[in-house]
Amino acid sequence: MTQSERAPQRLDPRLIGGVAVALLILAGGLVFALSRGEDDEPVTTTTTRPVTTTTEEVTTTSEPATGPIAPLTGLHVADPALVNRPALAAKIDNLDTGRESALPQAGLNRTDLVFEEVVEGNITRLVGVFHSKAPGRIGPIRSARTTDIYLLPQLGQVLFAWSGGNDGVVGEVRRSPFLIDVGHDAASASYSRQPGRRAPHNLFVEADQLWARRPEVVAPPRALFSYRGDGQTSSPEATPASGVDITWGGGSASSPVGWRWDPGTKLYLRTQNGRPHHDADGSQVSASNVVVMITEYGRSAADTRSPEAHTVGEGELFVFTDGKVVWGRWSRPAQDQPATLTDNAGNPILLTPGNTWVELPRQGGVTTVP
16 A cells, blocks of 8 residues: 655646646545545544443343353353354444544444454444344444455354445355355345435344344354353463554554453443443443454455455454453464464464454554553
């Protein structure tokens, strides 16, 4: 990504009007690109904002003493029907600029798991994975990327809520044996535009209606992580840390993220662009674990403008859990297998039972906060 420079030139007065018109057209094009939130060209300008946190309006849930264990959280669930169903993965908009924003999203605090991936313009998009909770309304729903084709098979077969993409991506989604298409085109009656929100950040879906469309025989998702029991530590290598700051490569629409440990709730609280990140229910977005996997990005064969995360392979790892950080490595041998998480001494890393956010930044975008 480079920026070209031109030497200043003297304008003929007769051209001033034409230049003014061109500038207006260019400005209009920029607004249109931001409204799409998916075709922005990366730029190198960055803005640093102070990070703030709050412990107010944080959603916490109590775990039942008995019941089946949810594979994606390690928690007991009272209703066996919830853990016997397949997972639902939804592509959720995360554009967050002063001019235009997809926030607040609906359903983030009802996820078992969230992946955060880089798309065009170093914007991030979220893949919310719902399984052991009843989320209700989810959104805003946005388009798929080829990253999803390789990322989601580690869960097994999943219902996939999305709202299209270019022809190459659409074809790959529909050919994947792991993605059960319950997107806008396949299940349009379950999707609706929310009044008062600007398109394309206003498309929402009723999750229960999508589960009603699942095939008769689809297995629950496979567990991705191992969890620590009472009295266990995540790793002998764990070190106290208050959180992590993440950047995505810079750009006018790229949103830095922070996670801070809150000892009162024993959760990590999320900020975005230096502000508390709230779900539509008013609660601050939170997680029991934040797994940061340093990820290489190439260019998608379906669209060379689109970054594609290389999530099969290995890389540097930061795991934030129980108010501590564990440094190590992640290794994922194949699309249909989850990553193995080990500390720098080779020990397996155990997460705290609860929901997890998996962050997929490039090298150089992570700062551990002591």
